[in-house]
Every structure is written in C-alpha cells, then in structure tokens.
Amino acid sequence: MNNTTHAPVARPVRVSGEAARAAPPRTGGRAGRPRSGQWAAWAFLAPVTVYLVVFYAYPLYRNLDLSLRDYTVRSFVQGGAPFSGLANYRKVLGDPTFGPALLHTVVFTLVSIAVQFALGLALAVFFTQYFRLSATLRALFLVPWLLPLIVSASTWSWLLNSDSGLVNSVLHGVGVAPVNWLTSPRWALVSVIIANIWIGIPFNLVVLYSGLQTISPNLYEAAALDGANGWQKFWRVTFPLLRPVSAITLLLGLIYTLKVFDIIWIMTKGGPTDSSTTFATWSYRLGFGNLLPQFGPGAAVGNLLIVMALIFGLVYIRVQRRQQSA
Structure with missing residues (x-):
C-alpha cells in the first residue's frame, strides 16, 4: 500500500461578472502611462512658459x-555697469x-477711460435698437480701432494744426478765434486726450455691445409690465447685469x-514745456x-509706471469685489 499523499489539484475559480468588474486592473508592464501623461501636460505647458519667460x-x-x-x-553695450542702488529712483x-x-x-x-466708457456704453445701448443700416454704422465705428496708431495720431495732428487744421477752419467759420491745440501748454494735454478717446471708443463699443447681447429681452418685458421707463430699465436691469463686462472693459482700458x-509722442512729444x-x-x-541717454533713470520711470498700473488694478479689483459682495 502506497502511503504517499498527493497535493490537492488546484481548480480554477470562477469569478462572477460583478467581482470581475470590481477587481483592480492588471497593470503589468504599463505602469509608465500616468507618467507619460504628465510629460504630455508639461509639453503643452512648455511653449507658454517659454513665451512668458522670454517676453515678460x-x-x-x-x-x-x-x-x-x-x-x-x-x-550698456559692453557690460560692467556699477551698482548704484536706489540712486536712479532718488x-x-x-x-x-x-x-x-x-x-x-x-x-x-x-x-480717457471715463469718457471712452461712457460714450462706448451709450453707443452700445443705441445699437441694440435694430434699425436699417445699424450694422453698417456699427462697422464704421470700428475704423479708428483698426487704423494703425501712427496713422490716427498723424491724422489728429493735421486736424488740430494751428494754421491749416480742419478744426480751426471750422472754428473760424463760426466766428471763434483759432486755438493753438498742439503748441499751447493749456491745450496740448487736452488735444492728446481727445485723440486717445476717439481711438478707444470702438473697443468699449464692441465689448459692451457683446455684453448687452447676453441680457435676456424677457427681463425688459417684465420691467415694462412693472411700469419701468427707459432710464429705469437701464439703471435697474442693464447696468447691474453688465457690471462684470464693464469691470473687464475698464480694467483693460486702464x-x-x-x-x-x-x-502723445507723435502729436506733441510731451510738450510744449x-x-x-x-x-x-x-x-x-x-x-x-537725448544725445546722452540716461538708461538708469529711464528704466526707473518705467518701473514706477508698472507700479502705478498694479496699484490702479488692485484698487479697482478690490472695489469691484466689495460691490459684488454687498
């Protein structure tokens, strides 16, 4: 009699469908897939990162x-400029x-921002009233935005010329004395502000008009049933619902x-005086x-301008957040 014991034969275990679906997937040799996905994400992010580093x-x-x-x-050409600390800022x-x-x-x-926004909003509200040639007129208002700035500034320099400008010719025709728009310390800043407003109105018009298209007409119908007039519709419906778009428009304009x-440089070069x-x-x-450039002070003024932009932007964003939370 043979007393040798035999090991039990392993039988295949049948796994139900639910257990099979619940079982974790076998990775085997494919453990590198998640890492390859991360590399792909970094590859898509790399061009943006390079752009920001190189140009900003x-x-x-x-x-x-x-x-x-x-x-x-x-x-500046050869290098080796001595460190001066905050001397340029002082x-x-x-x-x-x-x-x-x-x-x-x-x-x-x-x-510039206040007038551009006010006129752009007024024109945007005006063009929401559909009428014949509304699309054509809206396209014509985009012309100042599409022209190169050197063309726009040169055009305004010709219009505001003291001797042969069209503006002074019109003023002379109505009996008003000519104005030295570009050569008078009193009017030079006003002249460049007028030109900048003219150039900036189309941007405000386009953005605000797009924002007005998102407001449902049913809200205006409900306001009319409640007895609201045109101004009340604008102040109670249009203006509050347009606030997010207005915030973006003002911030970009700033x-x-x-x-x-x-x-400014083409029209007056910062002058006179x-x-x-x-x-x-x-x-x-x-x-x-200048013939003897001052790179350090010029860069210091540029940095102060950047700080001003940051301060204006942060203050405006803070005010907007307070208004939204109120």
Whole structure:
C-alpha cells in the first residue's frame, strides 16, 4: 500500500461578472502611462512658459537691473555697469518733471477711460435698437480701432494744426478765434486726450455691445409690465447685469491707457514745456530721446509706471469685489 499523499489539484475559480468588474486592473508592464501623461501636460505647458519667460520675465528683470545700475552707452553695450542702488529712483523723484508727469498721467488715464466708457456704453445701448443700416454704422465705428496708431495720431495732428487744421477752419467759420491745440501748454494735454478717446471708443463699443447681447429681452418685458421707463430699465436691469463686462472693459482700458506713448509722442512729444508729458513719454525721452541717454533713470520711470498700473488694478479689483459682495 502506497502511503504517499498527493497535493490537492488546484481548480480554477470562477469569478462572477460583478467581482470581475470590481477587481483592480492588471497593470503589468504599463505602469509608465500616468507618467507619460504628465510629460504630455508639461509639453503643452512648455511653449507658454517659454513665451512668458522670454517676453515678460526677462524684460522685467532687465528693466529692474537697468534701474539699479549706473549705465552709460559704453557699459550698456559692453557690460560692467556699477551698482548704484536706489540712486536712479532718488534722481527721478527729485526731478522737477516728476510732479507734472505724474499729474498728467493720472489725468490722461482717468479722463480717457471715463469718457471712452461712457460714450462706448451709450453707443452700445443705441445699437441694440435694430434699425436699417445699424450694422453698417456699427462697422464704421470700428475704423479708428483698426487704423494703425501712427496713422490716427498723424491724422489728429493735421486736424488740430494751428494754421491749416480742419478744426480751426471750422472754428473760424463760426466766428471763434483759432486755438493753438498742439503748441499751447493749456491745450496740448487736452488735444492728446481727445485723440486717445476717439481711438478707444470702438473697443468699449464692441465689448459692451457683446455684453448687452447676453441680457435676456424677457427681463425688459417684465420691467415694462412693472411700469419701468427707459432710464429705469437701464439703471435697474442693464447696468447691474453688465457690471462684470464693464469691470473687464475698464480694467483693460486702464492698463492700456497708462502705457500710451505713440499718440502723445507723435502729436506733441510731451510738450510744449512738458505740458503733455506722461511717465511713458518721459521714460522714452530719458532713455532714447537725448544725445546722452540716461538708461538708469529711464528704466526707473518705467518701473514706477508698472507700479502705478498694479496699484490702479488692485484698487479697482478690490472695489469691484466689495460691490459684488454687498
């Protein structure tokens, strides 16, 4: 009799469908798939990162480095400029041009934004009333936005010319004395503000008109049934619902208007006697507008302009958040 014991034969176990679906999948040799997905995400992110570093981070770093060193033309080309700390900022803050340039920058920005937004909103509301040729007129209002800025600024320089300008010709025709728009310290800043407003109205019109298209007509019908007139519909329905779009429009207009340079430089070059000088034109004139450029002070003025943009933007965003939470 053989006493040898035999090991039990393993029988295949049948797994029900639900248990099979609940069982974790076998990865085997495919454990690298999640990591390959991460590499793909980084590959899509790389172009944006390179763009931001090359066109934003590096120029900001160079501008900050320029403002903290005593650069000359030779050291700007060959390198080796000595470190001067905050000397360039002290020089700029003590310059007699600083006060007027700051005031002109604030006035130019706030007046331009306020008038552009008001006229753009009025035109947007007007064009929501469909009538014949409304699309054609709306397209014509985009012309100032589509023209190159050098063309727009040159056109306004011709219109406001003291001797042969069209504006003074019209004023003379109605019995008003000619105005030295571009050569008078009293009117130079007004002239560049008018030109900038004309250029900025189409942007406000397009964005605000798009925002008005998202408001349901049923709300206006309900307001009319409640006895609301036109102004009450605008103030109680249109304006509150348009607030998010208005915030974006004003914020973008603020950032753009603070750095306006070409319009002012072509029309007045910041003159006469610095009467239309802003931080943008002053920075350019210090760095590139003289035979002996002052790169450090010019970069310092540019950095102050960046700080102003940040302050204006943060204050505006804070006000908007308070209004939304109220």
